[in-house]
Amino acid sequence: RGRDSQSSEISNAVTLTVSERAQAVLNVSPQSWLTEGDSVSLSCEVRDSSTGWTFSWYRSVPYRECLTPVTYNHSYVRYCVELLSDSIRGSGGSYTLSPAAQHHTGVYVCRAERGEPAYQTQYSNTQPLWITGLSPPVSLIISPSRTQHFSGDSLSLSCEGQSDSTGWRVRRYTHSGNVSDCSSFRGSVTGSRRTIRYLYTSHTGVYWCQSESGGSSNPVNITVHNLPTTKLTVEPQNPVFTGESVTLKCEVQGYDGWTYQWRYKKKAQSQWTTVSQSVFYTVNRDTLTISGDAVVNGDQYQCRGERHDRPTTSKSSNIVTITVHGKITAT
Numbered sequence: 001r002g003r004d005s006q007s008s009e010i011s012n013a014v015t016l017t018v019s020e021r022a023q024a025v026l027n028v029s030p031q032s033w034l035t036e037g038d039s040v041s042l043s044c045e046v047r048d049s050s051t052g053w054t055f056s057w058y059r060s061v062p063y064r065e066c067l068t069p070v071t072y073n074h075s076y077v078r079y080c081v082e083l084l085s086d087s088i089r090g091s092g093g094s095y096t097l098s099p100a101a102q103h104h105t106g107v108y109v110c111r112a113e114r115g116e117p118a119y120q121t122q123y124s125n126t127q128p129l130w131i132t133g134l135s136p137p138v139s140l141i142i143s144p145s146r147t148q149h150f151s152g153d154s155l156s157l158s159c160e161g162q163s164d165s166t167g168w169r170v171r172r173y174t175h176s177g178n179v180s181d182c183s184s185f186r187g188s189v190t191g192s193r194r195t196i197r198y199l200y201t202s203h204t205g206v207y208w209c210q211s212e213s214g215g216s217s218n219p220v221n222i223t224v225h226n227l228p229t230t231k232l233t234v235e236p237q238n239p240v241f242t243g244e245s246v247t248l249k250c251e252v253q254g255y256d257g258w259t260y261q262w263r264y265k266k267k268a269q270s271q272w273t274t275v276s277q278s279v280f281y282t283v284n285r286d287t288l289t290i291s292g293d294a295v296v297n298g299d300q301y302q303c304r305g306e307r308h309d310r311p312t313t314s315k316s317s318n319i320v321t322i323t324v325h326g327k328i329t330a331t
Helices: none
Strands: 024-029 031-036 040-046 052-059 068-072 076-084 094-097 108-112 128-130 139-143 156-161 168-173 178-183 188-190 193-196 204-212 220-222 230-235 246-252 260-265 279-285 287-290 300-306
Touching: 024 108, 024 128, 031 188, 040 052, 040 108, 040 128, 128 204, 139 220, 156 168, 156 178, 230 300, 246 300, 260 279
Parallel strands: 031 128
Antiparallel strands: 024 040, 040 094, 052 076, 052 108, 068 076, 108 128, 139 156, 156 193, 168 178, 168 204, 188 193, 204 220, 230 246, 246 287, 260 300, 279 287
């Protein structure tokens, strides 16, 4: 220092460890399903780090309202968020709702930052809160009203109440973290009613009505189940010999009370034909026996189950193709 250009000893060495971008983790206590008037706390923390962080709070919104997309690998949009107007009150890492009201229903996300310029963590996992009330302004009506829904069913959703229910939208949350408007689903729209003509298991989620002002209905959990699977086996196993009869067995996995529908397709044809009892075909509950005269190389067979109770049908089985060799010859 100074004119003599003297210097101090070299300091101790500091090793910098650089990890991947910090990850915020969001938890809820005591639970995510609540009754209006209950208290609930959301807590946000940074994995493997605890000091110097300031936290911000968000709500997940549908893509059509997207101003802040949350992306995966800087390309795929996982979900969209908006900053809560009172986010600052949770800056210490805890966001408490006491008492919780129906308009608090939604899907929450947090994020942390520290330093100057600010370093921000990744957005947290999504955390839904479902608040039910005794007198919601509107109700989500599901038609038909069933305890079980299966792939291929149709379903209508509408927001209905004693007061004017215009301006309400049906929203859905899936376990992938997405919030979406049901108006974006394939199907038809009649007034406030949304009809999904063909359900898939991907329609599973929590549904609720939400107004532009933030009001909410009671949430409803809808689970869409796959149809039961069906297995078709053949005896004797391929190949069979010319003139040899074949028996097919149809087995549906799960439930009971099934009857069985059979169909076949010729090798060079594209159309399936229903199999019924005849001199060539013997139907006995879950088995179909094909007489030797009707066993043709390349013919394909398939079955499925039907019954009176839901589910009323199973998935179609695997296809069995008959392979025929020449006649048996003695040696």
